[in-house]
Amino acid sequence: MGRAPAPALEGAEAAPRPGLTGEQRNNTSFPPSLPRPAGHDGASLPRPALPELDRGPGSLQQLALPVWEPGGTRFGSAHFRYGSRSDDLWQCPLPVHACCAAGMGSRVELGFAEEAAPWRLRSAQFPSKVGGRPAWLGESGLPGPAELRCGRCGRPCAFLLQLYAPLPGRPDAFHRGLFVFCCRGPACYRPGAQGPLRVFRNQLPRKNDTYSYDPPPETPPPEGHPPMSLQLQCGAHLCRVCGCLGPKTCSKCHRAHYCSKDHQTVDWKLGHKLSCVQSAQLDTAIPDHKFLFPEYEIVIESEEMETPGDSQTDADTQKDLEKHEELEAAGSASEGFESLDEEVLEAMAKYETREDKIFQKFKNRIAAEPEQILRYCRGGEGPVWISGENIPQMKDIPNCSCGAQRMFEFQVMPQLLNHLKADSLGESIDWGTLVVYTCAENCNQANGYMEEFIWKQDIPANST
Numbered sequence: 001m002g003r004a005p006a007p008a009l010e011g012a013e014a015a016p017r018p019g020l021t022g023e024q025r026n027n028t029s030f031p032p033s034l035p036r037p038a039g040h041d042g043a044s045l046p047r048p049a050l051p052e053l054d055r056g057p058g059s060l061q062q063l064a065l066p067v068w069e070p071g072g073t074r075f076g077s078a079h080f081r082y083g084s085r086s087d088d089l090w091q092c093p094l095p096v097h098a099c100c101a102a103g104m105g106s107r108v109e110l111g112f113a114e115e116a117a118p119w120r121l122r123s124a125q126f127p128s129k130v131g132g133r134p135a136w137l138g139e140s141g142l143p144g145p146a147e148l149r150c151g152r153c154g155r156p157c158a159f160l161l162q163l164y165a166p167l168p169g170r171p172d173a174f175h176r177g178l179f180v181f182c183c184r185g186p187a188c189y190r191p192g193a194q195g196p197l198r199v200f201r202n203q204l205p206r207k208n209d210t211y212s213y214d215p216p217p218e219t220p221p222p223e224g225h226p227p228m229s230l231q232l233q234c235g236a237h238l239c240r241v242c243g244c245l246g247p248k249t250c251s252k253c254h255r256a257h258y259c260s261k262d263h264q265t266v267d268w269k270l271g272h273k274l275s276c277v278q279s280a281q282l283d284t285a286i287p288d289h290k291f292l293f294p295e296y297e298i299v300i301e302s303e304e305m306e307t308p309g310d311s312q313t314d315a316d317t318q319k320d321l322e323k324h325e326e327l328e329a330a331g332s333a334s335e336g337f338e339s340l341d342e343e344v345l346e347a348m349a350k351y352e353t354r355e356d357k358i359f360q361k362f363k364n365r366i367a368a369e370p371e372q373i374l375r376y377c378r379g380g381e382g383p384v385w386i387s388g389e390n391i392p393q394m395k396d397i398p399n400c401s402c403g404a405q406r407m408f409e410f411q412v413m414p415q416l417l418n419h420l421k422a423d424s425l426g427e428s429i430d431w432g433t434l435v436v437y438t439c440a441e442n443c444n445q446a447n448g449y450m451e452e453f454i455w456k457q458d459i460p461a462n463s464t
Contacts, residue, residue: 108303108381111163111374113419116297117220124216126175130161130373130419132295133243137164137177137202139210139234141448142245145259150183151195156242156260157181158291161298163376163410166203172444174206178436180412180454184291186427191390191458196429199436200449210234228286230257240267241289252276266291293420303375304368355460358388366413373419376410378438383411386432387460397453400439406453407440414459432459 113130121127123135136142148157160180167173183189183196207213210233230238230246237257239246246257250264253276258264270287365384366372375384385391397406412434422428435455443450 107377109300109376110303110369110372111298111300111376112369112371113296113373113416114299118295119220121295121297124211126164126177126216128161128163128298128300130296130298130416131159131293133228133238133292134159134162134179136232137175138204138208138448139232139236141202141446142236143198143200143449143451144245144247147200147451148181148198148244148259150185150188152188153183153185153196155183155185156244156262157196157198158184158242158293159244160293161374161412161416163298163374165376165378165409167378167442170203170442172205173203173442175208175211176201176203176442178409178438178452179449180434180436182429184422184429186429189430189456191461194454194456197434197454197456199452199454201438201442201452202449203442203444230286239263240272240286241291243292250276263289263291293422296419298374300376301369354388358385359460362386371415372413373416374410374412378409379407379440382408383433383435386414386457389460390457392435392455397437397455400441400443400452401450402439402441402443402445404439404441404443406437409436409438411435430458432457 111128116129119125121129121132121135123137125135126137127135129135145156149155150157158181160182162180163178164176165178166176179200179202181198181200185196188196204210230240230243232238237246237249238244239259240256241263242259244259246259248258248260248264250256250258250272256264256267256272256276258267266289267287270289362384394405399405412431414432417428417430420429433456435457437453437455439450439452
């Protein structure tokens with residue numbers, strides 16, 4: 001008998017480049033894995049440093065705070081853990097990024113992928129996480145299927161990661177999340193291609209229609225792991241495959257929701273053909289569609305300050321870069337070599353090209369924590385570039401729809417690729433670093449999900 005076709009959906013609507021395999025990526029000249037700092041095992045992490053505060057009567061340091069309990073420092077929970085200590089702290093919350101966002105300083109927060117209990121990665125816990133289905137923050141104005149399609153191949157993008165990054169002093173951004181999506185097609189990641197990536201920002205005041213005014217509990221729910229729901233409290237349905245908005249339904253059972261015909265076809269082949277008529281099993285028998293990335297919690301740690309030796313190394317590398325640029329501006333490297341002293345010649349022999357120097361600077365910066373998957377510092381220190389090529393200029397970063405300029409907020413590191421298990425037949429999605437720019441005014445025009453800007457820089461082809 002022929003294969004039964006999937007029923008119709010209701011409510012309808014360049015040259016490929018092989019990516020790096022997992023083995024090739026591990027052999028790329030990133031620093032070798034180093035032992036994680038004591039306590040950095042995903043169960044008990046150092047408490048992030050607080051900004052300098054007044055120590056007078058009634059100040060935060062004078063409050064009697066209980067001991068910081070184990071369980072990991074999380075982007076999401078840290079905002080509430082400070083607040084849950086006392087009513088004063090909760091009335092004036094200190095998000096985990098207060099040291100960056102409040103003073104536009106240079107402190108950088110590093111993110112690491114760690115396994116976590118499923119309940120900690122649900123929306124009610126305000127998680128920061130990689131993979132799985134998105135834990136949506138606000139329930140209105142979710143990005144629709146058209147907004148989540150790859151700009152190159154047109155297929156639905158997969159959820160990559162989200163960060164919970166509230167802003168101090170902004171009541172309308174008491175809760176704030178950033179959501180990144182990416183295409184799963186390796187051919188869409190050829191050098192310079194920006195189309196396969198999307199990023200959205202959403203924010204809510206403390207008092208809203210979805211979440212309690214009080215912080216969420218830090219203990220597992222009494223019923224254990226609650227079943228996954230594909231319907232939001234507001235009534236909106238989510239796609240069975242990707243967890244994004246599902247405005248289309250199976251025309252046979254009218255209960256299975258999808259974002260696209262692509263995902264309905266995948267689900268039909270992997271089990272919905274059987275469960276379609278068994279309505280009792282529809283929500284419990286969701287197969288593994290091989291579309292979602294593995295799920296991890298993102299835990300944080302402040303980047304350690306450089307030692308004098310590290311600082312000198314970076315300064316020397318920057319000096320070499322400037323010398324090399326002077327030679328290029330002169331128009332003749334051979335003429336420049338004649339005027340260089342022995343010290344500069346030795347430095348140029350060590351780093352033969354400008355690209356080598358930039359790549360070496362990148363490796364030096366991440367050497368102490370080679371497992372970092374992201375770097376966060378909104379409005380502070382800019383991104384660490386992996387190459388001198390394809391670095392955006394101000395004209396390349398479009399203004400927000402409100403008219404304000406966008407500013408750097410965080411970057412995704414290439415080490416995340418090792419956690420995604422996305423290699424297939426020698427090809428993989430690929431990047432050197434992904435850099436996210438968000439509205440400097442943090443506007444909230446549509447009171448929904450605002451699209452922001454993400455820039456992809458590739459690993460230099462001659463990196464060794």
